[in-house]
Amino acid sequence: MTTTSTFNFEPYEISEDLSALRKEVRAFVAEFAPCWTGHDLGLGWFGFDLEFSRQLARRGWIGMTWPKQYGGLERSTMERYTVIEELMAAGAPLMAHWIAERQSGPLLLRIGTEAQRQRFLPLITRGEISFCIGLSEPDAGSDLAAIRSRATRVEGGWRLNGRKIWTTNAHKCQFMIALIRTAGSPETEKHKGLSQFLIDLSWPGVEVRPIKDLTGEEHFNEIVFEDVFIPEDMLVGQEGDGWAQANAELAFERSGPDRFFSSFPLLPAAVDALAAKGGPDRLAARRIGEAVAQLTVLRQMSLSIQGMLEAGKMPGQEAALVKQLGTSYEQRTPELVREALDLKPGLHQDDRLGEMTAFLTQFSPTFSLRGGAREILRGIIAKGLGLR
Amino acid sequence: MSDNMNVGAMLTEQLDRLFEKSVTRTVLVDAEAGKLPEALWAELENIGVTYALVPEESGGVGLSWADTVGVWQAIGFHAAPVPLGETMIGRWALALAGIDIPEGPLAIAEDLLQLDAAGALHGDGIKLPWADQAGHFVAVAQGQDGLRLCLVRRADVVSAPAATISRIPCGRLSLAKVAPVAVAPLPAALGPLGLLAHLAVLRATQMGGCLDRLLALCVDYGNTRVQFGKPLGKFQAIQHMIATLAEQAAAARVAGAFGCRSLDKGDPEFGAAVAKIQVGQSATAAAAIAHQVFGAMGVTDEHSLHFFTRRLWQWRDEGESEHWWAERLGRYVVSAGSAALWPNLINW
Numbered sequence: 066m067t068t069t070s071t072f073n074f075e076p077y078e079i080s081e082d083l084s085a086l087r088k089e090v091r092a093f094v095a096e097f098a099p100c101w102t103g104h105d106l107g108l109g110w111f112g113f114d115l116e117f118s119r120q121l122a123r124r125g126w127i128g129m130t131w132p133k134q135y136g137g138l139e140r141s142t143m144e145r146y147t148v149i150e151e152l153m154a155a156g157a158p159l160m161a162h163w164i165a166e167r168q169s170g171p172l173l174l175r176i177g178t179e180a181q182r183q184r185f186l187p188l189i190t191r192g193e194i195s196f197c198i199g200l201s202e203p204d205a206g207s208d209l210a211a212i213r214s215r216a217t218r219v220e221g222g223w224r225l226n227g228r229k230i231w232t233t234n235a236h237k238c239q240f241m242i243a244l245i246r247t248a249g250s251p252e253t254e255k256h257k258g259l260s261q262f263l264i265d266l267s268w269p270g271v272e273v274r275p276i277k278d279l280t281g282e283e284h285f286n287e288i289v290f291e292d293v294f295i296p297e298d299m300l301v302g303q304e305g306d307g308w309a310q311a312n313a314e315l316a317f318e319r320s321g322p323d324r325f326f327s328s329f330p331l332l333p334a335a336v337d338a339l340a341a342k343g344g345p346d347r348l349a350a351r352r353i354g355e356a357v358a359q360l361t362v363l364r365q366m367s368l369s370i371q372g373m374l375e376a377g378k379m380p381g382q383e384a385a386l387v388k389q390l391g392t393s394y395e396q397r398t399p400e401l402v403r404e405a406l407d408l409k410p411g412l413h414q415d416d417r418l419g420e421m422t423a424f425l426t427q428f429s430p431t432f433s434l435r436g437g438a439r440e441i442l443r444g445i446i447a448k449g450l451g452l453r
Numbered sequence: 454m455s456d457n458m459n460v461g462a463m464l465t466e467q468l469d470r471l472f473e474k475s476v477t478r479t480v481l482v483d484a485e486a487g488k489l490p491e492a493l494w495a496e497l498e499n500i501g502v503t504y505a506l507v508p509e510e511s512g513g514v515g516l517s518w519a520d521t522v523g524v525w526q527a528i529g530f531h532a533a534p535v536p537l538g539e540t541m542i543g544r545w546a547l548a549l550a551g552i553d554i555p556e557g558p559l560a561i562a563e564d565l566l567q568l569d570a571a572g573a574l575h576g577d578g579i580k581l582p583w584a585d586q587a588g589h590f591v592a593v594a595q596g597q598d599g600l601r602l603c604l605v606r607r608a609d610v611v612s613a614p615a616a617t618i619s620r621i622p623c624g625r626l627s628l629a630k631v632a633p634v635a636v637a638p639l640p641a642a643l644g645p646l647g648l649l650a651h652l653a654v655l656r657a658t659q660m661g662g663c664l665d666r667l668l669a670l671c672v673d674y675g676n677t678r679v680q681f682g683k684p685l686g687k688f689q690a691i692q693h694m695i696a697t698l699a700e701q702a703a704a705a706r707v708a709g710a711f712g713c714r715s716l717d718k719g720d721p722e723f724g725a726a727v728a729k730i731q732v733g734q735s736a737t738a739a740a741a742i743a744h745q746v747f748g749a750m751g752v753t754d755e756h757s758l759h760f761f762t763r764r765l766w767q768w769r770d771e772g773e774s775e776h777w778w779a780e781r782l783g784r785y786v787v788s789a790g791s792a793a794l795w796p797n798l799i800n801w
Contacts, residue, residue: 071672071699072703072706074707074710076707154795332794333791333792333794336786336787340787340790345783345784345787349787350779350780350782350783350784353786354730354778354783354784355783357782357786357794358708358778359730361711361801362704362707362708362727362731364799365710366707369707383703386700386703389696389700444693446696446699447686447692447693450668450695451672452686452687452695
């Protein structure tokens with residue numbers, strides 16, 4: 066046995082000077098931040114604010130690494146990472162463009178047709194369209210490959226029937242990239258015969274039904290497809306390659322700051338509250354110290370994955386590890402604040418920290434569900450370790 | 454830098470092979486009885502790794518702390534019973550202070566000593582791992598006008614054996630009017646905590662190696678031990694326990710490496726805090742999982758698991774514990790204020 070680890074987390078040293086860019090983002094955020102309530106900050110990057118996204122777009126901060134011909138600025142991966150982490154640390158609402166910028170746009174850049182890139186990417190960089198991802202179905206949750214929504218060949222394209230569920234913000238988005246069965250049976254062929262499609266949610270036969278969640282709000286949806294016609298040119302990548310294509314996105318989806326920043330705005334607010342009490346007692350000091358140390362480690366892990374992705378590697382296992390550690394961290398933070406401050410969280414607008422904590426207490430169960438449930442990821446990690 | 458990175462990787466490979474061959478059960482058991490594996494130590498001196506951190510102008514190899522990450526992980530991964538990390542740090546500090554490096558392994562005192570006006574050292578109950586195997590030890594002492602780095606001859610100090618969880622030989626020293634071999638102003642690179650941050654990073658990085666070993670042992674056992682007609686690793690409950698261990702091992706590895714890089718940046722304290730806090734928590738979780746996976750077999754003396762878990766439990770508390778560092782860091786973060794939290798976190 067040797068010390069060579071199963072997982073590779075090479076340190077990624079930031080070599081560029083990003084301080085000017087950081088300053089710029091901070092100044093930008095400072096204009097908006099005073100209006101954000103405890104509830105807004107609790108939602109953090111998950112908040113959906115089209116106007117805010119358009120302001121970001123005007124700065125060139127959406128799709129900023131993409132080629133100029135598609136509306137990007139060809140800035141570096143680290144510049145993008147810097148903008149994102151600054152925004153997330155401030156608790157800024159990013160969801161109106163986040164899925165498109167994190168996932169849909171890069172997917173089209175990688176495997177979309179030229180026409181798809183020209184049509185969609187500039188709209189994304191201008192903050193004009195929002196995307197959602199159509200994966201889960203009533204009978205295909207964690208067992209995602211059991212997808213039943215089916216597109217059958219017709220003249221000039223496909224006809225789609227079926228339903229998607231738990232689709233975040235579909236009621237606020239114009240487009241979905243959906244994983245749909247184009248061949249085979251959900252029982253026997255599973256991963257084979259799946260394809261990815263761009264779906265315009267305003268097409269005839271598409272019905273979007275918001276689902277109220279335990280916070281009393283509507284964040285996700287059920288979508289019903291009834292004889293929806295999908296034009297030929299809306300297929301993404303290769304017919305039948307959908308599973309592999311969707312999996313290739315996961316290293317991006319699972320390793321970014323969105324996997325450990327969901328509760329971050331609680332920390333500075335807790336620091337203020339502790340300072341106002343005359344400083345932390347031993348327990349509170351320890352909890353704050355732990356939170357800062359763990360966040361630092363998560364950020365190092367995430368940066369390391371950024372470096373690997375930039376070098377064209379696909380660190381799927383490492384990304385799964387970061388998501389596990391990150392979502393556990395995010396879920397722990399509201400509890401830490403209660404413990405350190407003897408806080409009794411309530412949804413009162415005059416108590417920002419209490420409101421944030423109360424909202425996150427209710428919202429945080431989703432952190433280890435979205436983007437792959439914790440148990441599914443543990444299975445992936447175990448497989449990577451050579452168990453099974 | 455990239456040349457040195459290669460040197461670091463080559464050194465790690467070399468030590469991996471050496472430890473794999475040399476660290477037998479007999480060596481581990483003998484070390485717990487106080488016997489330093491002389492042949493192994495001679496080989497380490499021969500390779501030159503003991504001088505790895507000493508600057509080239511002082512006759513060393515001049516590697517960075519980041520270059521030594523793999524070396525320190527290897528010590529933990531193999532439970533190598535040698536004061537290699539201590540000697541590397543001790544020689545580095547002596548070289549920086551301009552003190553002649555004595556021959557043989559060095560120990561490092563974690564606790565602060567007192568230096569009186571007459572230049573004599575005082576201290577009671579000073580714990581010193583490898584006290585009886587090292588000819589000298591390095592300590593930081595509070596002098597009349599600031600901290601001092603001191604080299605002390607072990608034979609000049611009264612010591613009693615101290616039993617530890619790791620059973621790595623350890624002494625409890627009593628110093629009353631002990632004349633050091635040499636004293637120098639504390640080198641600027643050390644900072645107000647003396648050698649504590651460096652020791653913390655060493656322990657955290659070694660622990661990362663131990664955690665990787667726990668993971669490797671558990672995966673191997675999961676794939677070979679059969680119960681209910683199938684390997685343990687086929688049971689989802691076991692898979693999830695081992696996956697959780699893998700999460701902790703990965704975090705610990707990254708945290709240790711971060712600590713080492715922080716030493717290179719000349720800001721040892723934050724890196725040490727991050728490393729020790731993360732690794733301490735990870736070690737607690739991982740050791741519990743490993744023992745649960747191995748069942749009764751794993752708690753026997755005969756099984757090798759305890760050489761790693763006992764080191765983890767010991768090293769959690771050496772270089773100060775994760776709780777001590779968390780409290781110190783937390784107090785600092787609150788005193789610096791909420792506006793500084795994020796800017797500080799990314800700049801450290």
